[in-house]
Amino acid sequence: MNHDEREERRQVEEWSLNETPEGFDVSYITEYLLEGFTRCEEPCISRIQSGEGACYCVRQSFPNPETYELYKALKQESAKIVALTILSKVIPQH
Ligand SMILES: [Zn+2]
Helix, strand or coil: CCHHHHHHHHHHHHHHHCCCCCCCCCHHHHHHHHHCCCCCCCCCHHHHHHCHHHCHHHHHHCCCHHHHHHHHHHHHHHHHHHHHHHHHHHCCCC
């Protein structure tokens, strides 16, 4: 394991132990849901080593894994709402 890998692993560990900051502002999650958040450019060493859920860009955008999970759950929900909205327009109402 070279130095960079060790440092990457240390940062992921530190990030995964982070508490959700007090008075955590969830409004920026809404912003990410609407506009997305900035991902690293491919190929991304961090993503290869740490996986999609702990990649550098995710760690930059979310204070800890729980917040990122919350974001993903909300994103799934909002995708369902969008799908239902589209379906309700396509399927004739009686
Ligand atoms: Zn990334």
